Amino acid sequence: MSDPNNPRKIGKCTRCDKWAEIKITKPFCAECFILHYEKRMAKVIKHSKLIQRDDRVLTAVSGGKDSLSCAHALSKLRETFNFHLGVLHMDVSLLECTNERSEQVVGEFCKVRNIPFHFVRFKDYLGVTIAQVKAKSRRNECSICATFKRYIMNRFARENNYNKLATGHCADDMTRFFFKNWFSGNYAWIAKFKPLSLSNHPKVVTRIRPIFEHLEMENLTYAKANEITICGCSRCSYFLRKDPWNDILQTIDQKRRDFKIQFARGLEEVEFNFKESARAFFECKFCGEPTDQEICASCRLKNLL
């Protein structure tokens, strides 16, 4: 965002005649920026066929800028696309990350927007904590947490009759994931980086990524422009921020502010010719959830105890 105290520095809004207050890619006044953000989301929803009439969409909200902005814009688009929206917030029950406030903040966010709010504690849902698993595993907290989150999001959505699961993955995430996986030779993963991942098993809920084409900076600015309260510590303290790809992409950003938007847009259009290893789907012999092995990733972790 540029200096709002001196709007003349960034010129006139791209959409109207007012002085612009925000410049991420193009200059906008606050109202036009909000419209621009929501129109881009609507375009992705239509273009990639993310939402159909009467869909039940569960959006996973961590309490951070990305998922809260995503949920806010989705709540405004409910009438345009005629769908039902719910929010799921998970308390990962890690001492350093557990945030009593986040349950309250996300709950209040939902109440004022008339969105059904679902709250799940890792400990209650899974019967174990990340700390207990960590004590028996070589995997780091982030990877244990991510496995459990994926498991709960899919299972909770299905058990509560939601047919779509939305996450707040944005253009920055997609671009970073792409390069990381490309350089590690995980080509099959790259084919998944799309705004829509259709269900490939009756127990797998279709995934949608409505802010696939939005930048983290745009999400932060949209949250501020809408006076959305963000939970301070929604990024957990274990998160390994020192990802060298952040710095590399930052350098490109300085030359092309729209680089990640254009890159994400390209990912939507390109069909990669890497055959996903024909994954057979089983149902986990412990919990019955879909898995490509005999035992699902979540039960494999729980079985360490």
Ligand code: AMP
């Ligand atoms: P992350 O892997 O932390 O970057 O999160 C990716 C997406 O997962 C977020 O945009 C949310 O949609 C969802 N998510 C992450 N953490 C939580 C949480 N504690 N509760 C609900 N959804 C979450």
Ligand code: ZN
């Ligand atoms: Zn299982």
